[in-house]
Amino acid sequence: MTNFHLQSVPLEKAYRLITHGPTVLVSAQDQQDTDVMAAAWACALEFSPAKVTVVLDKSTKTRNIIENSGYFALQIPTLKQLNMVYYLGTQSLYDVPEKMAQSGVELFHFPDADIPVVQGCAAWILCELIPEPHNQQMHDLFIGKVIAAYSDDRVFRDGHWHYHEVDEEWKSIHHVAGGHFYTIGNAVSIDAPES
Amino acid sequence: MTNFHLQSVPLEKAYRLITHGPTVLVSAQDQQDTDVMAAAWACALEFSPAKVTVVLDKSTKTRNIIENSGYFALQIPTLKQLNMVYYLGTQSLYDVPEKMAQSGVELFHFPDADIPVVQGCAAWILCELIPEPHNQQMHDLFIGKVIAAYSDDRVFRDGHWHYHEVDEEWKSIHHVAGGHFYTIGNAVSIDAPES
Numbered sequence: 017m018t019n020f021h022l023q024s025v026p027l028e029k030a031y032r033l034i035t036h037g038p039t040v041l042v043s044a045q046d047q048q049d050t051d052v053m054a055a056a057w058a059c060a061l062e063f064s065p066a067k068v069t070v071v072l073d074k075s076t077k078t079r080n081i082i083e084n085s086g087y088f089a090l091q092i093p094t095l096k097q098l099n100m101v102y103y104l105g106t107q108s109l110y111d112v113p114e115k116m117a118q119s120g121v122e123l124f125h126f127p128d129a130d131i132p133v134v135q136g137c138a139a140w141i142l143c144e145l146i147p148e149p150h151n152q153q154m155h156d157l158f159i160g161k162v163i164a165a166y167s168d169d170r171v172f173r174d175g176h177w178h179y180h181e182v183d184e185e186w187k188s189i190h191h192v193a194g195g196h197f198y199t200i201g202n203a204v205s206i207d208a209p210e211s
Numbered sequence: 212m213t214n215f216h217l218q219s220v221p222l223e224k225a226y227r228l229i230t231h232g233p234t235v236l237v238s239a240q241d242q243q244d245t246d247v248m249a250a251a252w253a254c255a256l257e258f259s260p261a262k263v264t265v266v267l268d269k270s271t272k273t274r275n276i277i278e279n280s281g282y283f284a285l286q287i288p289t290l291k292q293l294n295m296v297y298y299l300g301t302q303s304l305y306d307v308p309e310k311m312a313q314s315g316v317e318l319f320h321f322p323d324a325d326i327p328v329v330q331g332c333a334a335w336i337l338c339e340l341i342p343e344p345h346n347q348q349m350h351d352l353f354i355g356k357v358i359a360a361y362s363d364d365r366v367f368r369d370g371h372w373h374y375h376e377v378d379e380e381w382k383s384i385h386h387v388a389g390g391h392f393y394t395i396g397n398a399v400s401i402d403a404p405e406s
Contacts, residue, residue, distance in 0.1 A: 029388075031388075032387055032388050035251045035252070035385075035386050035387055035388065036232060036251075036385035036386065036387055036392075036393055037231060037232010037233060037234075037251075037385050038232060039232075056230045056231075056232075056255075057230070057254050057255050057256065058254070059252050059253070059254040059264065059266070060251075060252050060266075061252065061266060061350055061351075061352065062266075062350070062351070067350070069254065069264065069352070071254070071255075071256060071257075095399065098399060098401065099401065102401045150345070151346070155256055155257070155262075155354070156256075156257075157256065157264070159350070175388070176387065176388070176391065177387055177393070179393060180393075184397075187396060189399065190230075190231035190232050190385075190395065191230050191231065192227055192230055192231055192371065192372055193224075193226075193227050193230070193370070193371070194401075195400050195401030195402070196371065196398070196400050196401075197231075197398075197399050197400070197401075198231055198372070198374060198375075198395045198396055198397065198398055198399070199396035199397045199399060200385065200393045200395070200396050201382060201393055201394035201395050201396030201397070202379075202393065202394045202396070203391070203392075203393055204290065204293060204384065204392050204393070204394060205390050205391050205392070206293065206294065206297045206389075206390030206391075206392075207390070
């Protein structure tokens with residue numbers, strides 16, 4: 017880990033990393049395989065203990081790996097990574113064994129964590145799967161308990177995103193359909209005390 | 212309904228209304244009460260039959276009304292509605308009986324639907340609750356089957372958002388924390404066929 021901009025995010029503020037609704041990358045590894053996929057349907061579920069949901073289709077190898085390993089990471093990619101995100105979200109490791117190499121994704125690990133994570137993202141949320149067979153089978157819905165969270169302090173620090181102060185290439189991307197996305201836009205605030 | 216810009220959205224494209232992760236308004240009515248709240252944790256769950264999830268805290272009257280009535284609407288507010296959204300999201304009908312009047316919200320109904328919806332939004336997703344006691348009690352997680360969807364064709368038409376062609380006041384808002392939000396930003400596309 018040679019990026020000196022990485023900083024830990026308190027678990028009780030981890031929800032702020034995805035409450036604005038970005039498309040995320042989901043990464044995981046088991047004893048055989050490592051995979052990363054894109055997911056537009058990820059969401060915070062609880063403040064404390066911090067939890068998240070993510071919808072993982074049965075056609076994805078990442079889902080199978082998470083079922084085997086019990087761990088996954090959600091990470092917030094940036095506009096600079098758009099082509100890689102699209103590739104990771106449209107190619108399956110089941111069909112393309114060389115997917116990881118073809119995508120150009122570079123992985124690393126945070127200290128004391130076996131979950132592979134993606135270089136160059138804006139934030140990372142490490143999760144332990146809370147097994148819920150009904151939700152997983154019936155709804156493709158996976159629930160994770162957040163066990164650690166990190167951000168790149170150039171774009172998220174002091175508990176807040178600073179998207180409005182950085183170059184466009186740092187912006188989060190928000191999927192619509194097919195190859196169509198929006199970046200996050202301008203900061204707007206209510207003149208009221210912070211809750 | 213005097214807004215001639217309202218158009219029906221095919222159910223199989225309803226997911227596109229929230230896949231970009233906006234903060235939504237949740238509306239519902241039972242035989243006693245009508246309430247509208249804001250929710251940042253809403254997400255698409257399935258393409259077809261279209262389904263959505265939304266996290267509804269036990270402290271909200273809206274949740275109680277949905278449990279009674281079995282129906283709710285998610286709607287995508289615009290930047291123009293920011294102050295109203297914040298008020299609806301921070302005041303509870305349990306504490307403020309005059310919340311609806313104070314908020315300035317104006318409600319209407321789509322044809323053949325008993326669910327009250329909010330004037331001036333960019334899109335509306337009418338849902339029938341799929342009762343899941345475990346998810347509701349354990350996770351505050353509510354699942355809705357989409358029974359109808361509509362948009363204002365000035366900002367969503369032909370299956371796509373046109374945020375990049377409209378005034379800033381039409382933009383979706385994306386909550387971070389407290390009174391802090393981002394608007395949606397610029398359209399970016401991959402040069403690939405649409406899936």
